[in-house]
């Protein structure tokens with residue numbers, strides 16, 4: 503049984519590297535070019551212990567205020583793991599640092615050097631893989647929560663315990679230092695015996711890094727990922743410029759989950775319960791169909807705002823289509839999944855728009871970003887295939903998303919709604935279902951496409967009608983129907 507992973511993927515969208523601050527920094531640099539080190543990176547040393555890290559930072563600009571991330575993806579209190587925070591001034595004297603609020607540190611005088619320890623031993627299953635964790639010297643180190651947000655670029659080196667290894671999509675320089683331009687999306691996996699497979703797929707470098715022992719053949723899992731990367735290059739026609747990584751590590755998640763994933767920047771972090779009983783390679787491929795699309799959407803897009811309905815809901819649907827096209831699942835499973843999603847959708851009231859649901863994704867238990875988002879993508883795909891006589895599909899919009907017509911830093915909701923509604927046949931569709939509060943009634947909508955929703959059993963089913971007309975037959979065959 504493959505899990506569709508509706509609740510396991512809790513990606514945030516790409517965290518743009520604080521453009522305003524960057525712009526101000528750039529202007530300051532131009533105006534005060536005498537202070538040549540204004541944009542120089544902070545020098546960081548991270549000493550890794552079995553369940554904690556000690557961070558020492560040489561700051562470029564004397565500072566007396568530091569702020570750490572304390573909340574992310576619905577979890578709170580990360581910064582409470584920071585202890586022993588010290589700040590030292592240019593003359594080597596204690597600058598008098600104080601912890602004034604969770605994650606907020608201030609010193610009496612300007613400091614040029616700070617150090618602190620982050621206890622990573624108590625991370626619980628609800629928070630992985632979104633925050634740094636270490637168990638017996640193994641885990642993910644995420645600069646988003648380990649480094650103060652005020653540090654915008656840095657050069658890091660790691661002191662690892664004997665026998666320990668480290669992997670990242672960022673390659674170290676000759677001195678073993680990592681030049682990190684976007685600490686918010688920097689991910690490092692540390693641990694003993696990290697096994698790595700690397701290849702270049704249609705011009706895109708991919709690493710596959712595995713920690714722990716698992717009952718699947720790494721080559722087969724890597725081949726599955728390769729096939730999906732090719733599929734998404736064909737979908738978007740956008741070649742990812744940098745290296746991407748898939749990193750797998752064990753973490754005790756049961757009974758709540760067997761696996762959890764997040765794709766941050768160019769790294770897919772996948773934590774799997776060591777006792778999980780899975781249809782391994784099949785399950786990994788299903789996970790990859792969803793997570794690897796995040797390397798493109800939203801991580802390679804430079805859109806602003808909360809458009810989670812698209813990069814989660816539509817991603818679920820495109821991942822499902824990709825699974826059919828790669829024969830990971832069959833057409834019946836495609837319909838079964840959508841019927842199950844419709845049951846999940848129908849079991850809760852639908853009283854806010856998808857845009858509103860995206861804004862409140864982390865503060866409410868509303869799952870419409872996933873379930874309604876996926877169903878809207880399904881309906882869009884059906885309608886555009888029908889209206890175009892099979893010549894067009896939802897997939898076509900993905901090419902347009904990357905062909906330069908969407909301006910960088912545009913509002914994601916506005917840009918994608920206008921893209922989806924851009925063809926005459928689809929005009930008004932996204933406005934209705936995404937910006938508006940239009941409810942989905944599959945019973946009424948499906949018959950036009952030769953499908954029927956049967957709600958008579960415990961679980962709903964979507965069935966193909968017996969007497970399809972030629973147009974419906976063509977439409978359903980384009981989706982993988984073999985009848």
Ligand SMILES: [Zn+2]
Pocket residue numbers: 511512513792793796813814817
């Ligand atoms: Zn996701």
